[in-house]
Amino acid sequence: MNEPDPQALERRLHTLPPLLDVPPSLVAPSVQAAVADPDPAATTRPAPRRSRRWSLAGVVAVAAAAAVAVTITVTSQAGHTGFQRIATLTGAGNASGSVAVGAPDGAVEPVVVSISHLDPAPGDQYYEIWFKTGGHDVPGVAFNADSNGRAEVHITAPTNTKWVRCWITRQSISDPGSSTIVMRASPTLRST
């Protein structure tokens, strides 16, 4: 975007993939599906699906937050029997939860994140769970807590993923630069 001269532009264009025509059958349904969507201001908005790296500011914010650890074991985690690895999630206030990694099923393994006492994200905000694997931050899925502060997120991960760390951010769709870590796994998740 910095070189408006035609030769530089030509070089960029030569590496650009083709623009594809939208199938005609897609146009009207897309518009209709969108405008049929309820007004988010008038309804409970589902969490948007986004992913983005978290900011240092978020780390600082969470470091300042009082963390309450809740120990959850495999046997006491209702509905998670049979999961091979489990880690606790702790956060500000009474927020708590667990991350359970299940037995592999072929190329994938289930991950269930269960959370309680987490305030529903306000306004245009939402929560997103992240994992660190092999030195990279991997977004899990965006979600929101219900009015009772509960959420259960199901993720399918590649088998034998080397989980190193897990945390949950609260993000704003209108301000992609901001991100606050609100919960994180303790102890560290690590593949066996």
Add this chain to the structure above:
Amino acid sequence: MWDYTRLSDADLLALVAEDRDQVAFEEFFSRYSRSVYSLMVRQLGDAGWADDVVQEAFISVWRFARTYRPERGAVVGWLYTIARNAGYAAARRRQAQWLVDAPDRADPSPTPEDETAEKLEAFQLHVCIERLPQNEREIIELAYLNGMSQSEIAAELRMPLGTVKTRNRAALLHLAEILEREEQS
């Protein structure tokens, strides 16, 4: 009655956000649907799957139009984020396809930032090409995106080679101007 084709992207989003204006949304869709669709096909590698995700991306546009803030940047970047994240969410739903389909990748992590920047640039360039008049856009797409020679374009469009060269040059200059304006916004 608005002439929606003359409204800015930000104005269209404002009409969508404040008035739930369907015509404004249709105009926005027509401006960006090819760029978003092309991005989704590249990101997901499956045109049929991309159909669904394009729908989801534009549902998000409708739903979250009110979150766009002009002072924080151009519509293109905002839309790119929405589209890319719709693609990521779709990939996650398809049972870890992001790893299973790419066994030669040593690392299952999401797109590195430099690659993301490259995709954003490609998306922006696609958007700017879409803003060209049809006769200029046609030349640019045939010459650069589809790799046709100027002689082939002349045959395809049934016009003299000299006209193709002249129009190509004009289209490049015009595109450069649009790019510069987009960057400044």
